[in-house]
Amino acid sequence: MRDLYDRLKRSFPLGELTEQKPDLAFVTVPREQLRPLLQHLRDQEGFTHLVLLTAVDWLEDATFQLTYLMNNRLACRDLGVRVMLPRDGASMDSIHDLWPTAATYQRELREMFGIDFPGSPRVDEDFILEGWIRTPPYRRDFDTLKFSDEVFAPRPGRESSDPAQFMKKQLYPDGT
């Protein structure tokens, strides 16, 4: 992975390389460099398969992290390309013309995180949820328990305990 990183580093302003495993690494790029980098990886470096496109909500930093995970089938290795986006009015360039499958991921991100991908096919249509009208549910400032209690009329008398606390009490009754 280090050789690939050094090669890429010559033409793209990359962040630090995070090596998770010998065949899996992550690298951060600025937003405007993402498209050229993905294109280069696909056409020159053999990363022909977009495994997934997903997001992480860093609420404390007011940032969304997009991860484009790419796979090189011949070399048997994966490279994750990360892009940091501001959380307010999050919007990203669509890559559906590089991989048609990206359109589906982008529709999902639009619905679940509220990240817009202008120009992506059918991005504004409902994907999984039907008629969702509140904050996108995967955003961390959306409180699912509060929402569920308000909307779904919970049955009185139910007790829920935090699994970690429950197991602690079970395993260490004297509190040590």
Next chain:
Amino acid sequence: MRDDFPKPPVRAELKKRVLETPDGQKIEIDPLQDYYCQSAPTVMPAAYSKIVEGLFNWARAESLWILGFGTGCGAIEMRPLMTPRFDAYRFGIQWRPTPRQSNLFVISGYLSVKTLKRVIRSYEQMQNPKYVVGLGSCTINGGMYFDSYNTITRLDQYLPVDVYIAGCMPRPEALLAGFEELKRIIRAGKAEGANKYAENFEWYKANQKRVIHDWDMPDYNW
């Protein structure tokens, strides 16, 4: 709680429009008005004599036909039930492919809002008398999905439930016990779910519409 969120737009095929027929006439159609029955469900009175009603109830209890609609993970318990190991057919229970042919709706496990819409449509298309069995703890109080944004927590807010079978998942034996309990209730003449639904139709509809925001179907899908 806020209720002034913008409503999602109505689907194109449900909007009022003018169509041209093959012979050149122009006709105006309103799908929600024209394609479905507009009347609300009515209460079915019991038979004129107690003995006859008892006979009917015995017959109903001995022919529970389940709608083959697996709403959640609990549907996996149906396969051992209908195959030789547990063989529910010996109790007069069988699975049917359409709502019109069945009288028992087993809500098998968690119910997302999206599935709830289909469940309501299917339930309303079933013939009277009809029964609902809530399977698994998800239908009772939400189970492990108690804090989920898209699964309902109490089934009896949306449909009249005759029997709950607790467990996560209940074994096929538990289902058989639940069916026996349902039979007992039917024979006693207490399984009045369909009539309860007709009597409290407004209340059920209000609850259903509170969670289903893109209500793109008629109020009663008979």
